[in-house]
Amino acid sequence: MEASITFKKVAKKFNGQAALADLSFGVERGTILVIVGENGAGKSTILRLLAGQMERDIGTVYIHGKDVSARGFETRSIAGFLPQESELDPDLTVLENLIIYGQLHHLSVKTARNHAYRWAVMLDFKDYLRDYPSVLSFGHTRRVCLARALVHDPEVVLLDEPTMGLDPAARISVWKTLDKFKGRKTILFATQNFFEAERYADRIAILHNGNIKLDGTLDRLMETTRGLTRFTIQFAEQPPRELLVELVGNPNIYRPNLQGRKLEFFARERHQLFAVIKQCLAFDPQTLDMSHTQLQDLFIGLTEGEL
Amino acid sequence: MNTIRVLLKREIMANRKVWLTILLYVLLFPLVLFVLIGLPLYKIQPLVQNMAYLHWIVPGIWIIASVSTAFLSALVAARKLRYENRLLKIYLTAPISVVSIIMSGWIWALILGLVQLTVAITETGLMVGEFYTFSKLGRMVAQVLPTILFFSSLGSILGTWVDKYFNQIVISLGILLFYSLGSGSFIPLNLYPRTYATILEGSPLIGDVHNTQNILMNLSGSLMDGLITVLMALLLLVLHGLVCFKVFRR
Numbered sequence: 375m376e377a378s379i380t381f382k383k384v385a386k387k388f389n390g391q392a393a394l395a396d397l398s399f400g401v402e403r404g405t406i407l408v409i410v411g412e413n414g415a416g417k418s419t420i421l422r423l424l425a426g427q428m429e430r431d432i433g434t435v436y437i438h439g440k441d442v443s444a445r446g447f448e449t450r451s452i453a454g455f456l457p458q459e460s461e462l463d464p465d466l467t468v469l470e471n472l473i474i475y476g477q478l479h480h481l482s483v484k485t486a487r488n489h490a491y492r493w494a495v496m497l498d499f500k501d502y503l504r505d506y507p508s509v510l511s512f513g514h515t516r517r518v519c520l521a522r523a524l525v526h527d528p529e530v531v532l533l534d535e536p537t538m539g540l541d542p543a544a545r546i547s548v549w550k551t552l553d554k555f556k557g558r559k560t561i562l563f564a565t566q567n568f569f570e571a572e573r574y575a576d577r578i579a580i581l582h583n584g585n586i587k588l589d590g591t592l593d594r595l596m597e598t599t600r601g602l603t604r605f606t607i608q609f610a611e612q613p614p615r616e617l618l619v620e621l622v623g624n625p626n627i628y629r630p631n632l633q634g635r636k637l638e639f640f641a642r643e644r645h646q647l648f649a650v651i652k653q654c655l656a657f658d659p660q661t662l663d664m665s666h667t668q669l670q671d672l673f674i675g676l677t678e679g680e681l
Numbered sequence: 682m683n684t685i686r687v688l689l690k691r692e693i694m695a696n697r698k699v700w701l702t703i704l705l706y707v708l709l710f711p712l713v714l715f716v717l718i719g720l721p722l723y724k725i726q727p728l729v730q731n732m733a734y735l736h737w738i739v740p741g742i743w744i745i746a747s748v749s750t751a752f753l754s755a756l757v758a759a760r761k762l763r764y765e766n767r768l769l770k771i772y773l774t775a776p777i778s779v780v781s782i783i784m785s786g787w788i789w790a791l792i793l794g795l796v797q798l799t800v801a802i803t804e805t806g807l808m809v810g811e812f813y814t815f816s817k818l819g820r821m822v823a824q825v826l827p828t829i830l831f832f833s834s835l836g837s838i839l840g841t842w843v844d845k846y847f848n849q850i851v852i853s854l855g856i857l858l859f860y861s862l863g864s865g866s867f868i869p870l871n872l873y874p875r876t877y878a879t880i881l882e883g884s885p886l887i888g889d890v891h892n893t894q895n896i897l898m899n900l901s902g903s904l905m906d907g908l909i910t911v912l913m914a915l916l917l918l919v920l921h922g923l924v925c926f927k928v929f930r931r
Contacts, residue, residue: 461767465695478775
């Protein structure tokens with residue numbers, strides 16, 4: 375499949391600190407890539423480089439084979455960007471915000487207005503079109519920003535934490551909208567919401583310290599855990615800390631965590647579980663739960679260097 | 682060009698909320714200069730170079746009113762763009778050039794400066810009861826225009842590169858006070874200390890004021906000062922553009 379977005383050995387520094395370091399990855403046309411990463415990992419920087427809000431220091435960034443630095447006019451024409459911070463022009467009404475932005479993308483007033491109305495209906499803010507941004511709730515502001523990113527019908531959609539701070543209904547409305555693009559538009563979104571990443575991504579990239587630690591489909595990412603299972607043991611009373619200390623010292627037990635009466639840890643082999651159960655018997659264990667490792671577990675394990 | 686037109690349209694839409702303030706400012710500013718500076722000084726010095734003082738300060742009122750309006754409009758537009766509304770971040774994601782972004786603020790300031798000049802010409806004409814021939818008016822306006830260009834550039838730079846609002850106010854106040862009271866617009870240069878006047882006479886910006894006054898008094902006015910002022914305005918704009926080009930997408 376043809377590449378829609380390509381990063382080649384890209385580096386970017388802020389005040390001498392590397393935000394991105396030798397970053398290379400690609401996104402195929404019509405697919406959804408989700409970037410997950412902790413705060414400051416470089417997620418927003420990737421999106422802002424693609425959107426044209428900033429320039430890379432080293433390397434090359436392409437959208438549809440066009441260098442975003444050398445052919446910014448063309449790449450910005452085909453990309454729509456929803457920034458993390460809701461940025462609307464406070465001196466214009468919601469409708470004017472959308473029309474002016476559409477016109478800056480060379481749409482006629484009539485077309486921009488039609489698109490604005492269409493998105494207002496789809497994202498459920500048509501009652502606010504004549505209002506100024508200052509009277510909008512956070513959720514509505516976010517939806518208007520999303521509409522602005524889509525008003526010129528971009529081929530590449532860049533979303534920075536698209537559902538951050540939205541109520542469940544608004545989140546569903548946003549995802550219903552984005553679902554319609556599946557297979558037609560390239561979507562790159564950054565999030566810290568692992569559920570959304572698992573649910574919507576074709577591919578997931580785990581970003582850490584400005585570089586991608588792991589990248590692939592959810593299944594492939596989970597394969598890297600090589601059968602790692604999460605175990606939770608519930609005790610009648612809180613066991614002593616010594617139990618946790620012993621588990622921490624066991625190289626086959628990963629990320630043991632004791633919170634109140636609940637002990638949580640990861641292990642690969644069943645006999646390792648039995649060994650732990652033996653240690654726990656003295657403290658009256660009540661229940662044992664097992665579950666497959668989730669993206670969040672993998673992410674924490676990778677970024678903390680424990681898996 | 683199309684994107685500049687869209688950005689100018691945006692300026693007009695954004696200023697609808699303050700249209701009354703802009704209207705009152707544009708209408709009252711020349712009147713205030715005439716009443717609060719012209720009339721009292723007329724009583725102290727009725728004649729300047731054998732011309733009635735109230736006639737002599739007409740070019741000063743035109744220049745100071747239009748220059749102040751252009752300067753402040755450019756400053757406000759640039760400040761909003763860079764620091765207040767995150768407008769710049771919005772614009773940077775659209776397929777428009779940094780040049781278009783800069784030029785739109787500059788042209789907006791120029792338009793308001795020209796509107797102010799037109800109002801000032803009309804009002805001073807009504808107040809002193811003298812309207813000039815087209816030829817004389819054209820020659821005088823030709824001397825005023827470069828100063829409007831220059832101060833539009835200066836306002837854009839100040840609004841973009843001085844981030845603290847208080848510093849912007851202080852610097853703006855200093856520039857406008859100096860140009861109003863220290864440029865020979867309302868007080869003849871020969872009344873200033875000799876050394877100061879000599880230094881000022883070498884400045885093309887002061888020369889523009891002086892030339893406009895000369896044309897009013899049917900003396901010859903040099904085009905050189907105007908030309909140098911235009912070049913300085915364009916140079917400032919180009920420098921501003923180069924720096925913006927490097928810094929906006931940092």
